Amino acid sequence: DADVTQTPRNRITKTGKRIMLECSQTKGHDRMYWYRQDPGLGLRLIYYSFDVKDINKGEISDGYSVSRQAQAKFSLSLESAIPNQTALYFCATSSGQRNQPQHFGDGTRLSIL
Amino acid sequence: DAKTTQPNSMESNEEEPVHLPCNHSTISGTDYIHWYRQLPSQGPEYVIHGLTSNVNNRMASLAIAEDRKSSTLILHRATLRDAAVYYCILNRNAGNMLTFGGGTRLMVKP
Numbered sequence: 540d541a542d543v544t545q546t547p548r549n550r551i552t553k554t555g556k557r558i559m560l561e562c563s564q565t566k567g568h569d570r571m572y573w574y575r576q577d578p579g580l581g582l583r584l585i586y587y588s589f590d591v592k593d594i595n596k597g598e599i600s601d602g603y604s605v606s607r608q609a610q611a612k613f614s615l616s617l618e619s620a621i622p623n624q625t626a627l628y629f630c631a632t633s634s635g636q637r638n639q640p641q642h643f644g645d646g647t648r649l650s651i652l
Numbered sequence: 653d654a655k656t657t658q659p660n661s662m663e664s665n666e667e668e669p670v671h672l673p674c675n676h677s678t679i680s681g682t683d684y685i686h687w688y689r690q691l692p693s694q695g696p697e698y699v700i701h702g703l704t705s706n707v708n709n710r711m712a713s714l715a716i717a718e719d720r721k722s723s724t725l726i727l728h729r730a731t732l733r734d735a736a737v738y739y740c741i742l743n744r745n746a747g748n749m750l751t752f753g754g755g756t757r758l759m760v761k762p
Contacts, residue, residue: 579754583752584750629695629696638684638743640686641750645694645695646695
């Protein structure tokens with residue numbers, strides 16, 4: 540079983556809909572991250588959390604919100620989806636120790652029509 | 653933010669060594685150099701990291717210039733499975749925050 544699991548893997552929805560992407564991890568890590576990747580580009584950080592109920596904005600947080608109610612789960616919401624939020628979304632985790640690598644899920648491909 | 657510069661793409665033949673370069677001329681003394689790779693349809697995968705000394709692990713080697721303004725990821729014997737986008741990232745103050753650039757797309761020919 541994967542250490543970092545994202546659901547759903549694919550989602551197609553319409554403009555204006557509310558969408559939630561889920562991330563769960565079995566690594567016991569304190570830190571969790573949400574990234575967005577557009578075609579041909581690197582990942583950009585949306586939000587991150589260093590502990591339960593700790594929320595921090597990343598580079599591109601506008602139009603998104605997150606929730607961290609448990610150590611193992613970090614959810615990303617689009618309150619009112621718009622077409623330019625069509626992208627690949629990745630969740631990642633890391634331990635709180637210095638200089639530790641991040642571990643990524645396999646991504647959610649989101650299309651907004 | 654300290655940035656890295658990598659070639660957009662590189663080609664290699666299977667079973668030959670590959671040297672992937674990265675320039676980071678604005679690196680600060682506490683920045684670690686991290687490498688990740690992203691295989692098609694997957695999330696990024698950690699490869700290796702280092703500070704000043706060269707590093708080896710089961711996946712690759714990392715050679716860091718003496719002035720730390722550049723580094724090279726070395727795959728000793730490329731396989732078809734190594735075809736991926738390779739990202740060179742500076743981990744600021746070892747704080748586990750990563751800023752991804754465009755990376756280098758490595759193509760491996762049989």
